[in-house]
Amino acid sequence: MEVRSIYRYARISPFKVREVTREIQGLPVSAALDLLAFTPKKAAVLIGKTLKSAVANAENNANLKVDGLVVKEAVVGEGPSFKRIMARARGSASGIIKRTSHIRIVLSDEISIENRETRKAKQKQAERAAKKAAEAGAEGDKPAASGGKKQSAKKAAKKSKK
Secondary structure (H helix, E strand, O other): OEEEEEEEEEOOOHHHHHHHHHHHOOOEHHHHHHHHHOOOOHHHHHHHHHHHHHHHHHHHOOOOOHHHOEEEEEEEEEOOOEEEEEEOHHHOEEEEEEOOEEEEEEEEOOOOOOOHHHHHHHHHHHHHHHHHHHHHHHHHHOOOOOOHHHHHHHHHHHHHHO
16 A cells, blocks of 8 residues: 655755655665665755655554555655845846755555665666677677678679779
């Protein structure tokens, strides 16, 4: 079962928040809370509040155990931007855009626990499989294009000149 929590209109740029949310995706809730507790960024505090809210929703509304919960996804969307003005030289002004974020965290008890090491191992396996497929495709193309067509094209050009 999935449980979610949304923090809307957070007064921080989505770019800054996404940096932290990438780190907690796929982690168990306890590991994600530990990681956020020791991350020295404002975004970590805001995401921590949202994650604790999602855990409370899981306990109280869905009757789930906290031990089996995993962060299925942590998504950050753009909220409305505040437009402000800063005075500049000669009586002119320039605009300042103060961005806001919508932070959405989805917890699930149905996903197997996946950490960074297993993700990297899966990526390496996928890269190896892609290399093998590319090599097999390249080897199949080499004998056909090894020069038979080039020689026949040159011969045909010489014959047409005569």
